[in-house]
Amino acid sequence: MTEVLAQNGKPRTVKAAADDLVEVRMTVNGTPAVLSLPARVTLADALRDHLGLTGTHVGCEHGVCGMCTVLVDGEAARACLLFAVQLDGADVVTVEGLGRPDDLHPLQEAFGRNHALQCGFCTPGFLMSSYDLLSNQPEVTEEELPEELSGVICRCTGYRNILTAVRETQEAHPGGIPAPGNCAQRALVGRATGQAGGSTDGREVTEETESSRRIDIVLPDGDPTIAVDIGTEIGVPVDAVWRVFDDVSLLARCLPGAELTEDLGEDHYAGRARVSVGPIKLAFKGVAHVVEHDRAGQRLRVLAQGQDTGGAQTQADIVLRTEATASGTVMRAKAEVYLTGRIAQFGRALAGDVSRRMFEQFADALREAATSGQAPSGPVEAPSALKLLFAPLFDRIRTALRRKSR
Structure with a gap:
């Protein structure tokens, strides 16, 4: 009752x-x-x-x-x-x-x-x-x-x-x-x-x-579960990239498996995201806070947190930096991620590889949005289990073969 x-x-x-x-x-x-x-x-x-x-x-x-x-x-x-x-x-x-x-x-x-x-x-x-x-x-x-x-x-x-x-x-x-x-x-x-x-x-x-x-989102004390620092070249002008960063709704459409559901005001947003790794499927609901949006300094910082109904939890401190180059823009992402629950059972190496794959997908979608000025033509799906699990393995095999051939 x-x-x-x-x-x-x-x-x-x-x-x-x-x-x-x-x-x-x-x-x-x-x-x-x-x-x-x-x-x-x-x-x-x-x-x-x-x-x-x-x-x-x-x-x-x-x-x-x-x-x-x-x-x-x-x-x-x-x-x-x-x-x-x-x-x-x-x-x-x-x-x-x-x-x-x-x-x-x-x-x-x-x-x-x-x-x-x-x-x-x-x-x-x-x-x-x-x-x-x-x-x-x-x-x-x-x-x-x-x-x-x-x-x-x-x-x-x-x-x-x-x-x-x-x-x-x-x-x-x-x-x-x-x-x-x-x-x-x-x-x-x-x-x-x-x-x-x-x-x-x-x-x-x-x-x-x-x-x-x-x-305010309060991050845990201590070392993060995952620390990622990666960069990629985006073949569009830096101003075009920042036009996407200026539109949070458009930016969210570029995130793999993510969806912005509500603008809470004062740079706070509610949303959800889906991640699937093998038999484990996670559907997160959470909030994000854009704590720094510095176009002149080319720096965007976001705090985010979410939890799925099974108890898996994630919190993150994400910093995106851009730098203009002769061929376009270099975008670098630095993230400290805290995981608990089922999602924390994956090894740090695998979790790091998953994060890198998702960043690559985000960069591709961002390039498309910055070029067209519109959201990607289709939803940016979260990486599939096979891609997440086998792509890092193939990368490592290729790296080992290159080393062996030297």
Whole structure:
């Protein structure tokens, strides 16, 4: 059962089959999220597979082990026992919202300081349960701690260090434990519908709601999964290339497998893309932000992120540079790409080859658009599985043969 808005604006309860898509709006770690997912999807799966928040671990899926503990409207809850459709309008805080990598929550610092992490599988559940305990029972005694925290199971038998960390945090903050420190509006990886605070029930989208869809894309810390730096010669004048760059809609038509679906304003765009590698077919929905458009400096920079319904996620920082030459234009692309989920299972070499093939297709389509001033005559399809898998192999064979002939 779920509630939807009737034409008179009043909520009414309707039945939803297990696989029926239901729109759910919730606030996750301070960020409004709109998800369209089957009624059977649990909160744990929605957080992990649709929003990319994999800090919420799934263990027994019976509400016993406590690994999936999160805060729902300020109270600890088992994410594996709740359906996402039950939480329309709820405020959810996961372990990612507790603290930032550069500013950990006191509980996180205490866990690290006291070696309370062990294998780490139970750590998110213990952190969220401990936060809930110290928030609601700040005067819990040392003797009561073992029983109060027994709702989470540690498989490494590291209870003593965990209890020490919680007790240490309690003593360091007698006036009350600090609130979660990483709950602010930002771009979640997943936004499964490509909508963040938008309206799909026919009501007018207000200016405030519209602006909430243009939140900044935050790239992960650390090294990217793939780093690509490639260039190619395009036999058209640089001004013609930049006329395509100036038209984002036309530029998007040159991207393999991509489609621009909405202009969100202020250089933010929504879109979708399809990629097929062997038996794995991915259909991404996401957002892009043109953060730099410098015609004089011949530099275009775009941040992008997307996720498919199976949980594969991608984020990218892409810089395109052009340089006029006697024969036309040299275009160089530098991209740092972060991958998680199924798509991250491919080796770096193969993923790099795939990226290069897609860049070649993009360059060919861009050349056609720059020459004609119109979108490519046909859709720029994403590379087929055979081309993606065998073309790099043939390239390597040719390179090996050339070396051998020297």
